[in-house]
């Protein structure tokens with residue numbers, strides 16, 4: 001899968017974590033800065049530009065999802081978005097693993113696994129079709 005990121009983000013550690021967890025090859029496709037914070041819009045743009053190729057885009061600005069509000073990450077079909085704003089390294093890694101899980105086709109789990117939606121410091125996530133919310137693995 002491909003990973004895009006904000007210009008000042010160092011993602012080599014994160015790539016190692018994702019590759020080790022899922023056994024997939026992750027390619028650093030370089031910097032791609034978000035020009036908006038509307039997550040639905042950004043996901044659509046990502047899907048159009050790289051349709052069919054699984055990708056994760058880590059942006060530096062905060063993300064907002066229409067009618068939901070502030071989110072850390074979301075995923076739709078084979079693309080995922082994650083905001084680095086205000087996250088420490090460990091939390092960013094668990095969020096990235098969660099969103100990559102969606103990109104690879106994993107649903108939410110009910111237990112305490114990385115795909116659990118319930119351990120969020122932002123409170124329970126409201127279920128939306130094709131969308132995942134803040135969660136901590």
Ligand SMILES: [Zn+2]
Pocket residue numbers: 098102108115117131132133135
């Ligand atoms: Zn999710």
